[in-house]
Amino acid sequence: MSKRWLQTRVFAGMLAGALAVVGCTRSGGGEAAQVVADPALQKLLQHIPADTPYAFVSMGGGGTRDFIAKIYAPLTPLLTQVDGKLAALDQNTLGLSADRFALLRAVVGELRGKLSVDGLAQLGLDVEARFALYGLGVLPALRLQLRDPAALRAAIERVQTGSGVRFATRKLGDIEYWHVGDGTVSAAIAIIDDQLVAGLAPTAQAEKTFALLLGVERPARHLGGSDRFKQLLTEHDLGRISAGFIDARVLAEAFMGEGDALNRDSVAGVAPDLAAKWPTLTAECKQEIRSLVALAPRMVFGTEKIDGDGFAGKFVLELRPDVAQELMTMRAAVPGLDAETMKTALFAMGAGFDVARALTFAQSRAAAIQAAPYTCPALADINNAAIEAGAELKKAPTELLQARGGTLVAEELKLAGFIPTTIRGYVSVASADVLTLLRPLMNMPPFAGQTIKDDGSVVSLSAGAIPFLTDLSFAAQAGKGAVLAVGAGSADHVKSLLGAPPPTDPPLLVMVYDMGRIGEVTGQLMGASGQTPPEMQVLLDFYKAFGSVVYDAHATERGVVMSTRMTLR
Numbered sequence: 001m002s003k004r005w006l007q008t009r010v011f012a013g014m015l016a017g018a019l020a021v022v023g024c025t026r027s028g029g030g031e032a033a034q035v036v037a038d039p040a041l042q043k044l045l046q047h048i049p050a051d052t053p054y055a056f057v058s059m060g061g062g063g064t065r066d067f068i069a070k071i072y073a074p075l076t077p078l079l080t081q082v083d084g085k086l087a088a089l090d091q092n093t094l095g096l097s098a099d100r101f102a103l104l105r106a107v108v109g110e111l112r113g114k115l116s117v118d119g120l121a122q123l124g125l126d127v128e129a130r131f132a133l134y135g136l137g138v139l140p141a142l143r144l145q146l147r148d149p150a151a152l153r154a155a156i157e158r159v160q161t162g163s164g165v166r167f168a169t170r171k172l173g174d175i176e177y178w179h180v181g182d183g184t185v186s187a188a189i190a191i192i193d194d195q196l197v198a199g200l201a202p203t204a205q206a207e208k209t210f211a212l213l214l215g216v217e218r219p220a221r222h223l224g225g226s227d228r229f230k231q232l233l234t235e236h237d238l239g240r241i242s243a244g245f246i247d248a249r250v251l252a253e254a255f256m257g258e259g260d261a262l263n264r265d266s267v268a269g270v271a272p273d274l275a276a277k278w279p280t281l282t283a284e285c286k287q288e289i290r291s292l293v294a295l296a297p298r299m300v301f302g303t304e305k306i307d308g309d310g311f312a313g314k315f316v317l318e319l320r321p322d323v324a325q326e327l328m329t330m331r332a333a334v335p336g337l338d339a340e341t342m343k344t345a346l347f348a349m350g351a352g353f354d355v356a357r358a359l360t361f362a363q364s365r366a367a368a369i370q371a372a373p374y375t376c377p378a379l380a381d382i383n384n385a386a387i388e389a390g391a392e393l394k395k396a397p398t399e400l401l402q403a404r405g406g407t408l409v410a411e412e413l414k415l416a417g418f419i420p421t422t423i424r425g426y427v428s429v430a431s432a433d434v435l436t437l438l439r440p441l442m443n444m445p446p447f448a449g450q451t452i453k454d455d456g457s458v459v460s461l462s463a464g465a466i467p468f469l470t471d472l473s474f475a476a477q478a479g480k481g482a483v484l485a486v487g488a489g490s491a492d493h494v495k496s497l498l499g500a501p502p503p504t505d506p507p508l509l510v511m512v513y514d515m516g517r518i519g520e521v522t523g524q525l526m527g528a529s530g531q532t533p534p535e536m537q538v539l540l541d542f543y544k545a546f547g548s549v550v551y552d553a554h555a556t557e558r559g560v561v562m563s564t565r566m567t568l569r
Helices: 003-022 032-036 041-047 064-088 099-112 117-122 149-163 204-215 227-235 248-255 262-270 283-293 320-330 355-371 375-392 398-402 434-441 490-499 517-529 534-543
Strands: 052-059 131-135 141-144 171-172 177-181 187-191 195-202 242-247 299-306 308-318 347-352 404-414 419-431 459-461 474-479 481-486 509-514 546-555 561-567
Touching: 032 227, 041 052, 041 131, 064 117, 064 299, 064 534, 064 561, 099 149, 131 262, 131 490, 141 177, 149 187, 149 195, 171 204, 177 204, 187 204, 187 517, 195 262, 204 262, 227 242, 227 248, 242 248, 242 419, 248 262, 248 283, 283 375, 299 375, 320 546, 320 561, 355 375, 355 398, 375 474, 398 404, 398 434, 404 517, 419 434, 434 474, 474 490, 481 490, 481 546, 509 517, 517 534
Parallel strands: none
Antiparallel strands: 052 131, 052 242, 131 141, 141 195, 171 177, 177 187, 187 195, 242 299, 299 308, 308 561, 347 404, 347 509, 404 419, 419 481, 459 474, 474 481, 509 546, 546 561
């Protein structure tokens, strides 16, 4: 393989590393116009076309430094082990050519001891830097604010000198850049003023695209002056830390050969076979595609908090208003399904969803498509799927139609070797007709012989009814569901979960896992099986830096909002 192959991967690795470091950024509400008007941020935004199909923008600062430092501290022993193993590898073991192996050794040598907040600063990088990852057309581009451009240039020069591999350069106007390319896609990387700039472009449109990338030209309309971007920040209460979006409408226009010329040309450059079909797309076909995309037109995401204690962010799948309203009617309360209740669990997952409403909605949509099928040939599979779904949905069993969701929560787990000594948690289900839902269980252990009522009365099951589980209690209540709890105080636990008032905004989904505690259990299992390998022990020690991770999805008037929180110990 050629040196170009090497250069492509080295640059890709450097960019991936930079993004990994600065990908976590701080957030909050605030006035969007004031945030966007920040002169330092405008130095990034003025290079991003207003019609970019996607973007992720870090406003810089916040508690990112404390967050990264806390993660890197326990990671140091693992990095030391990895560094030692890399140093022990030789060219034949890796199957690399001499120049590729030399380049790898030079890169590894340059990064040795620098994978930390202070070490990255030595390379000219800043973990709290402003940056923007965005689309120039449909291909990605990056602008990253540097702590010390001269330091990064020096590091790249040391890699070239140490490996004997020189990266190919070109000039566009007065700007010199490193170039990597093949017949279809080309890459440009440059250090311009205090920014690292990198991007991909179809080779046929490279000069035009790189002119925008490198700042030789500026987009006529840019994100820094976009009212739509400011509105996004305001509507979703993002912007003081980071915010991003993927606009399905802009992407759809580009893939149909419509919309912004840069987006359209980049699709044609990387997918000429697709572009060749554009003349065959009728106006009716395009309108049908637009109507589909309008169902979920945009994904919005961003960071709300980051510091030494953890991280919080959110993702919003925007839905067409009528679809969002319909989804809100499908929310269902499930005993124990609550992010606040579940946040201290070792592991937990659950969902709440009115299955009957969801199936009725799906049936109505399938029937509507069958009555007025899409005429666009590209959407023929949707017509076929509607026919198949309409038939299958009618076969849904009664128990499924009554279902409203359920949870599985492990609050505590202790082991003696491989044998559980303490298990505490619960399983719950919600149903419009809980006795019908539970009927199949009545002839199965441990419920065989038990009289199951839906009056909320708690039944304590005999010890050992389920292997390794003690202190088992169960109850069902009409209009709510049923709960099976295990562990000390299980009867009170069941009463509490069934007796809790239903939430006004029940979640669609909650998932929780505590990385530190899961690491402890894994360590116990490995210890019982013999000696824990040093590499695994280092990894388990790394897990100790993390606490619970919580995902919590809700249906809102905007669409589906997924909140995520990570706690550091």
